[in-house]
Amino acid sequence: MARSAADWRPEKCIGEYRLAGCEVTTGCPAMSIAQAVELGAQSFVLGFANSGGHLDERYLSHVMAALDAGMDIISGLHDKLTNYPELVNKAREMNAQLIDIRHPTTRFSTGRGHKRTGKRLLTVGTDCSVGKMYTSLSITRYMHQQGMHATFRATGQSGILVAGEGVAIDCVVADFISGAAESLSPDNDPQHWDIIEGQGSLSHPAFAGVSLGLLHGSQPDALIICHALNRSHMRALPHVPQPTLEHTIELNLTAARLTNPNVFVAGIAVNTSSVSDDEALAWCRKTSEQLGLPCADPVRHGVAELVARL
Amino acid sequence: MARSAADWRPEKCIGEYRLAGCEVTTGCPAMSIAQAVELGAQSFVLGFANSGGHLDERYLSHVMAALDAGMDIISGLHDKLTNYPELVNKAREMNAQLIDIRHPTTRFSTGRGHKRTGKRLLTVGTDCSVGKMYTSLSITRYMHQQGMHATFRATGQSGILVAGEGVAIDCVVADFISGAAESLSPDNDPQHWDIIEGQGSLSHPAFAGVSLGLLHGSQPDALIICHALNRSHMRALPHVPQPTLEHTIELNLTAARLTNPNVFVAGIAVNTSSVSDDEALAWCRKTSEQLGLPCADPVRHGVAELVARL
Missing domain, CATH: 3.40.50 (Rossmann fold)
Structure with missing residues (x-):
């Protein structure tokens, strides 16, 4: 933070x-x-x-x-x-x-699932703390540089501290997770992008409920899959292995289709800080070929490739 | 209630x-x-x-x-x-x-995902209000009649009113959904069954986060899929269609395997109150054949068939 x-x-x-x-x-x-x-x-x-x-x-x-x-x-x-x-x-x-700042002061409604106008991107992850917020902020900044209309939507305390507003979705009463997420990215201009900071992971035994409610309420058009290299297990749970990228894509697309049947994956954002520049580039190239998706470390490589498909 | x-x-x-x-x-x-x-x-x-x-x-x-x-x-x-x-x-x-009674008075921890001793059954549903609590209570009562060791675990206000204890899982702060569910069915005797009342549905855009956190924290050995006949849409959301039983089984098994790889579906519990006795029986027989699972209306037919596979 x-x-x-x-x-x-x-x-x-x-x-x-x-x-x-x-x-x-x-x-x-x-x-x-x-x-x-x-x-x-x-x-x-x-x-x-x-x-x-x-x-x-x-x-x-x-x-x-x-x-x-x-x-x-x-x-x-x-x-x-x-x-x-x-x-x-x-x-x-x-x-x-x-x-x-983590405690919402708004009274939320339960989710409705109605399609809202404007475009939405949500960052999702293989695990907690893999770079969803940094990726979302990097994409928003890059879009602004390109003259695109975009708003970063903070969903955690660090994002709120940066943005000055938002909703810490993990501090909402459980019945209102997706309703709170809906309120965070209301109807907007057709060409406007809400860049919504993801939370947790559908594969994390502690926090997947938060991730799912946020996914449904955000009704994203596009997902960016965030990942960190060289983790041996899920954050704070040494007995729980990390999911593959393929499984993470499948889980998130299946769930996201409930509120947006046209959702697609725009790319993979990877935190490569544990390896050298060369290894990072090689890993991204290999992964991009395997999955048929752009793959980049937002800090090392920027996000131009990730935004290209939007 | x-x-x-x-x-x-x-x-x-x-x-x-x-x-x-x-x-x-x-x-x-x-x-x-x-x-x-x-x-x-x-x-x-x-x-x-x-x-x-x-x-x-x-x-x-x-x-x-x-x-x-x-x-x-x-x-x-x-x-x-x-x-x-x-x-x-x-x-x-x-x-x-x-x-x-909906507001927890306990301080919860975040989920750990550690395997607990004893056996657990969770009722899950195609939708909200399809009979998860009635099915759970019926199974618990029937198990007691059979001399089995079983405890009904209430997860909603109505269940808490009936049982005199429990945790309204939809009123927990989102970060603690699965942690609260873990605390609700602690380690127990190897032959003891916790019969955990399910909430919401993985296919409900408003409440799926609650359902997923409860599923992960409950780490069920067995699932009973609950369903109500002749609903045209998800509760309170006329634009959202009902999922099929097959899709509901697949979604729940995939998610449940994260905290219990050996989870299985024990049967289908269906609320047939909208049709005649004959139609109810015919529907259950047909569904049982199609899915290869016991299928019964707990109110009309009892739960002996559903418990048989446990």
Whole structure:
């Protein structure tokens, strides 16, 4: 989540606040809360994610310090900041905001399945955290460069932090998943593309329900299949193997046809960060030939090929 | 929901409270709130359901009257009784309880997909409201009559009202659907059957996400496919056709294999209430031959055939 903001909204990022033992970085300069405030920082973002979206209480003292320094707090966790009385009291005292961006504030309807005007692309994946959001943002940016009409539709806390709006679809009450997804990409101009950030995977035992409701509600015209190289198992579940690309295509097309019989796969977006440039290119060429679809790493190769079929 | 309580817990039902224009009945004697209290009624159940689980404000005066008469209130709606200050104040005044049985009070984990001990059966359907709960309750009762060890696991408000416990899976935060389903049927004796009430349908554009998360978390050994005769379209969606039984079997087996590769279909349970006895029997025989599976209407024919393959 922190990295997303630093990569996609660098103009809004002043620095990073690191705890002892932290092994990753956004690339932003490390600084204290006091230094950040001096440089103009107005918000303190809890930039981490974990399965279940739990707020570990050992972080509360840092949140209190940021509030004390006059900052608003932004969290993308399931555990709400506003459920901690000490934070609520401190925020009131400092006239600061506690912003739980994962928690929808809208009242949703159940899905209707009616065909909406405009075009929609959804990124889906072999697994969680394989690059669906980066691919969606890259495609939207490229489309804008080409003069196409397109809107990125955020469906998770990181995407919402980047876009400034959206619905964290995994935090919606289950009955309203597809209804919330429908509301996220309403009727639009016939040539307009909604580029909808996918979530989870139909092959993930924990999160497939979220993925399916999002797929049905998005009624995509086009799918991009996202994948990451060299994973031995599904995220956080060492006993669950990764699905093949072929199986992922088949599962998603079968499910997507329920709300859009004309859905097609536009290409494969792959996170190749675990291999060399040459290996990445070779893997993409081989996969493209095998599946008869464009295949590229959005970060290394761009998304021109993936957009070509749209 | 009212009918479920009257059919499956008749010893707990004293009467029904009807509004002008009501066209259905539970079979319980109609009475006023005052009469019900005089006969010993302690709870006033909002026995209706609607898509979205909305509490129409025109019912509030009746709820207030029941509170005034000293009754607790039980609701299975998404809209919480406890969100209405006038109800909360009145309940406090009368020392009465407002019980929102659809809303989980447990903190769930995300799904793990680990194989659990014991056996599990899940009812799945071509559509919503095709008899998944009645079939599950019928199977549990029949198993008990046969001396088998079995537990009905409620996953919706009506089932919870009947069983006295359970989790309304469609009211869980989307990220926790399959985790909640896992917690509902924990490790058990090798010969014990959990009979898990299904929800929605993988072919329903509004609710398939709930159905899929429940399917993955339940990791069923056996599926019973539930169906209702003579429906022209999916519930509440006139533009969405019903899936075939063959497609429903294929969709559910494919998805269920993710968490239990050995899953099988034990039979077809069909609601034949729209046709004659003879037509019902003929339809079941024909379907049984076509699919090579037992097929019966649990209400008309019992469930012995459906349990035979377990």
